[in-house]
Amino acid sequence: MAPRSKFITTFAAGYTRHKTKMKEIDWSNLSFGFMSTDYNVRCNYHNGAWGEIEVHSEDTINLSMAATCLHYGQEAFEGLKAYRCPDGKVRIFRATENAARLQATCRGLVMPEVPTDMFVEMVKKVVRLNERFIPPYESGATLYIRPLLIGTTAQVGVHPASDYLFMIFVTPVGPYFKGGFATNPYVITRDYDRSAPLGTGCYKVGGNYAASLRANTWAHEQGYSCEFYLDAREKKYIDECGAANFFGIKDNTYITPKSNSILPSVTNMSLMQLAEDLGMRVERRQIPLEELGTFEEAGACGTAAVISPIERIDDPETGKSYVFSHDGQPGPISTKLYKKLVDIQYGIEPDEHGWTTVVIE
Numbered sequence: 001m002a003p004r005s006k007f008i009t010t011f012a013a014g015y016t017r018h019k020t021k022m023k024e025i026d027w028s029n030l031s032f033g034f035m036s037t038d039y040n041v042r043c044n045y046h047n048g049a050w051g052e053i054e055v056h057s058e059d060t061i062n063l064s065m066a067a068t069c070l071h072y073g074q075e076a077f078e079g080l081k082a083y084r085c086p087d088g089k090v091r092i093f094r095a096t097e098n099a100a101r102l103q104a105t106c107r108g109l110v111m112p113e114v115p116t117d118m119f120v121e122m123v124k125k126v127v128r129l130n131e132r133f134i135p136p137y138e139s140g141a142t143l144y145i146r147p148l149l150i151g152t153t154a155q156v157g158v159h160p161a162s163d164y165l166f167m168i169f170v171t172p173v174g175p176y177f178k179g180g181f182a183t184n185p186y187v188i189t190r191d192y193d194r195s196a197p198l199g200t201g202c203y204k205v206g207g208n209y210a211a212s213l214r215a216n217t218w219a220h221e222q223g224y225s226c227e228f229y230l231d232a233r234e235k236k237y238i239d240e241c242g243a244a245n246f247f248g249i250k251d252n253t254y255i256t257p258k259s260n261s262i263l264p265s266v267t268n269m270s271l272m273q274l275a276e277d278l279g280m281r282v283e284r285r286q287i288p289l290e291e292l293g294t295f296e297e298a299g300a301c302g303t304a305a306v307i308s309p310i311e312r313i314d315d316p317e318t319g320k321s322y323v324f325s326h327d328g329q330p331g332p333i334s335t336k337l338y339k340k341l342v343d344i345q346y347g348i349e350p351d352e353h354g355w356t357t358v359v360i361e
């Protein structure tokens with residue numbers, strides 16, 4: 001039985017809350033930033049058990065400066081979206097997969113697992129409480145949902161915390177493709193790795209992002225959309241495109257890397273299924289770097305963009321450029337997969353795999 005929610009609406013001293021007024025929101029010009037919404041939901045883990053689900057109106061947290069998350073990186077997060085659909089309903093996509101992945105991350109960082117029921121209930125609750133912030137369908141914008149879990153015990157010794165805080169906030173975000181579905185250039189980085197071969201790359205943790213910031217900044221400075229990672233051990237195989245999974249298309253086959261150091265993407269998992277549904281072959285295996293030259297199409301995939309089609313991948317070390325699009329236009333198969341997945345998320349196409357959940361009727 002889920003505990004009843006406790007509403008907490010205290011305000012932190014010295015913090016003036018900016019109440020976002022609806023008339024201030026320009027839905028079609030939202031960025032991927034942060035906008036304060038009405039409520040967030042939280043749950044504390046104490047004495048080996050999860051407490052009550054709390055509803056807060058405050059978007060600051062009160063934390064000891066000695067909390068383990070601040071020193072030793074006991075921090076896990078997730079990312080999903082709520083979609084206002086053309087039929088007027090609000091849907092979320094495969095939230096139980098996000099719960100399962102967070103549980104895997106918890107095991108990886110020795111944190112208590114957030115039960116699936118509690119995770120999904122809190123996602124639904126925070127979406128419903130912030131209904132007025134869910135962008136209209138026509139804007140192409142969505143409500144981004146960010147669950148996060150942190151170790152809160154005050155201690156300087158290096159060992160797992162005993163107390164944790166799990167929370168979920170939401171914020172409206174703009175459409176990923178402002179000028180329409182288009183391709184982007186990527187650059188291979190050999191000077192920086194985002195994760196070690198037996199490290200935390202397969203977990204969704206802040207530490208991997210901290211490790212990627214230098215490569216990401218370098219790639220942006222060179223005019224690229226994002227950095228592209230090879231396997232950390234040998235630099236022979238494809239790993240990930242920044243914070244998105246990679247896929248290549250050739251001979252009616254969807255090919256995506258198998259690696260211990262990439263994050264198992266829910267979007268990629270869904271695209272593999274849809275490719276199969278479309279009669280394509282699906283291969284999950286090591287992809288040698290040179291194989292890039294044989295792909296007809298390539299893309300980066302994740303919740304933010306669904307698919308970000310790749311224009312080209314440059315390799316500064318060899319001077320090679322692997323080109324997948326000569327006119328900035330995405331390939332036909334990437335376009336078909338993109339449309340299929342987005343239409344399922346928006347309740348336009350039949351949801352044959354039971355991936356969506358209606359949160360608001």
Ligand SMILES: *Cc1c(COP(=O)(O)O)cnc(C)c1O
Nearest residue numbers: 243244245263265266267302303
């Ligand atoms: C979140 C994330 C992805 C994409 O996963 P989705 O579940 O599809 O959003 C890919 N790579 C990394 C490193 C990530 O953190």
